[in-house]
Amino acid sequence: MWLPVWSLRWLTVTAHTVIVSKLLLTKMDEQGREILKSAMEACDVKRKANLWQQKLDEQASKSRANPFSQNFTGETSLDHLSKEEYGRPVEGSLTDIRGKQAASWVDHEVDKLVGEILKIGRFDPSEGGLATVAFGELFLHYQDISNTVVGILMRAKKRKRVKYEGEMLFQHSSKNVKITALS
Numbered sequence: 001m002w003l004p005v006w007s008l009r010w011l012t013v014t015a016h017t018v019i020v021s022k023l024l025l026t027k028m029d030e031q032g033r034e035i036l037k038s039a040m041e042a043c044d045v046k047r048k049a050n051l052w053q054q055k056l057d058e059q060a061s062k063s064r065a066n067p068f069s070q071n072f073t074g075e076t077s078l079d080h081l082s083k084e085e086y087g088r089p090v091e092g093s094l095t096d097i098r099g100k101q102a103a104s105w106v107d108h109e110v111d112k113l114v115g116e117i118l119k120i121g122r123f124d125p126s127e128g129g130l131a132t133v134a135f136g137e138l139f140l141h142y143q144d145i146s147n148t149v150v151g152i153l154m155r156a157k158k159r160k161r162v163k164y165e166g167e168m169l170f171q172h173s174s175k176n177v178k179i180t181a182l183s
Helices: 005-013 017-025 030-065 094-120 135-142 149-158
Strands: 122-124 130-134 178-181
Touching: 094 130, 094 135, 094 149, 094 178, 130 135, 135 149, 135 178
Parallel strands: none
Antiparallel strands: 122 130, 130 178
8 A cells, every 4th residue: 555745744743653564564655654754763862862852951950050060040949848848858859759768767676676675664653654674684685686776766766755864875985874775
């Protein structure tokens, strides 16, 4: 089957170009197939060129708003951000995803630490019947579980899951500090 050139051009403009083109490829002569293939490739190139231009425009916009860029215009896109959004990664970005994964890991580690305190601690009436353990004892017990006991204790204190005196605990000098599991 042979189609005139004008009909091939019309086919490439319509929305169902690819479907119709693939059907026609099987019933065309060699010359018609070549014309149709080149028309299909031209449409694909235009689509890719438009996509590339869109990416370039987005990057140029970000560059104009970035104070560290040579293209900085003095107008930032931060004016529309609320206090909660400022200093946070863009929702759904890789940075946002990594941050959520890290927070989840810390929550898991805090739960594990509190569980170990409840397991090895003694219930102290002076602390309202809550489980308490000396830091030295916890450090020795927890060293086989994880090497991050001090950091996880700090995160647990920040999340109000444990309480103890001071900001930072040290292996030898803080061995008698009482750690109390709050939940």
